[in-house]
Amino acid sequence: MGGFIHVIDLPRKVVIGYDILGDIGSYFREVLGLPHEGAYEVYVVSGSTVAKRYYSLVRDSLSELGYEVKLVIARDSTVSEAERVIEIMSNSKELAAVVGLGGGKSIDIAKYAASKLGAPFISVPTVASHDGITSPFASLKGFGKPVSKPARAPVMIIIDVSVIKEAPPRYNRAGFGDIIGKYTAVRDWRLAHRLKGEYYGGYAASLALMSARHVSRHVDEIAAGTDEGLRVLLEALVSSGVAMCIAGSTRPASGSEHLFAHAVTMLVRDPPLHGELVGLGTIMMSYLHGLKWRKIRSMLERLGLPTTAAEAGLDEDIVVKALVMAASIRPERYTILGERGLTEEAARRLVRVTRIV
Secondary structure: OOOOOOOOOOOOEEEEEOOOHHHHHHHHHHHHOOOOOOOEEEEEEEOHHHHHHHHHHHHHHHHOOOOEEEEEEOOOOEHHHHHHHHHHHOOOOEEEEEEEEEOHHHHHHHHHHHHHHOOOEEEEEOOOOOHHHOOOEEEOEOOOOOOEEEOOOOOEEEEEHHHHHHOOHHHHHHHHHHHHOHHHHHHHHHHHHHHHOOOOOHHHHHHHHHHHHHHHOOHHHHHHOOHHHHHHHHHHHHHHHHHHHHHOOOOOOOOHHHHHHHHHHHHOOOOOOHHHHHHHHHHHHHHHHOOOHHHHHHHHHHHOOOOOOOOOOOOHHHHHHHHHHHHHHOOOOOOOOOOOOOOHHHHHHHHHHOOOO
8 A cells, every 4th residue: 555645535525505695705705715906707607598596696795805706607518518618717817716506517617717716716516416515526529429527626615595496497406317327337336346446436336335325315305306306416426526635536426327318318419308318228237237126127117317319319229229339439438338348139138127228
């Protein structure tokens, strides 16, 4: 173990509450302090729709502290868009922080930009659809393959439950699909450790699994969109992101089920939501791992998430092709799919035995 170094970069503060977005300045003061003399700037990265609804709350609260607040609209989740945003922010004389206000697109662009500019990143999600709200990784198109790249963990996460409740239910339910995938992701990681000698962090793995078990006990509350259900889902998403921070990789949260989801995204122009695809992939990968895949399927059905290709708007050939190509997306990441991936024959048998088709 001589010379072994493992750096764990964790959020310093997580705030979850109702109607707190307008008080974001008070939390800034606790984490970043007050701006000193000079024009300290805070850039807020957001989508146009979200910005129209919530940006003024953030701007007004931070302006009262003396920060100069500027808005950058993220048009898409690509590397080129991130570079455009970075170019805008690089003109800042004193960049105090980068805030990601919105869904996956805005948060990924913001955390990537903050990483490149060496600025603190603040995560302010407006939907509960993914665990990227906490993780130190960004998923952007343009790296060649749809994989996550190291970015920057948020120093603070502000989650206004009142805002999350206003999001379309489909997006928050997709968060359940993302979390349920930890059942197979952790087992893929453990398999890689046993067969390939890959580093395996037991604590991070346990934390990710706890997130999946946590939401599994509250399926009906999450499906109904109750306050308790949202709280459970948000806690699980934060916990999963922290597991990635501790592991130093996406391993505890992303395995064969995510490779399948990424493959579908590459194959179709208008794919389902990420969490919806992860849930679908988890059914199939649970079968391969010998887990209770029917129970996974049942939970997803209760949430109203797609459990068949047709419900996801996909045909059999797309699902089969995605299964065949999934292992090649990250060949360095060993999973239950093996080094060469599934054959077409095996993939067709898998989708039928799990009733995906």
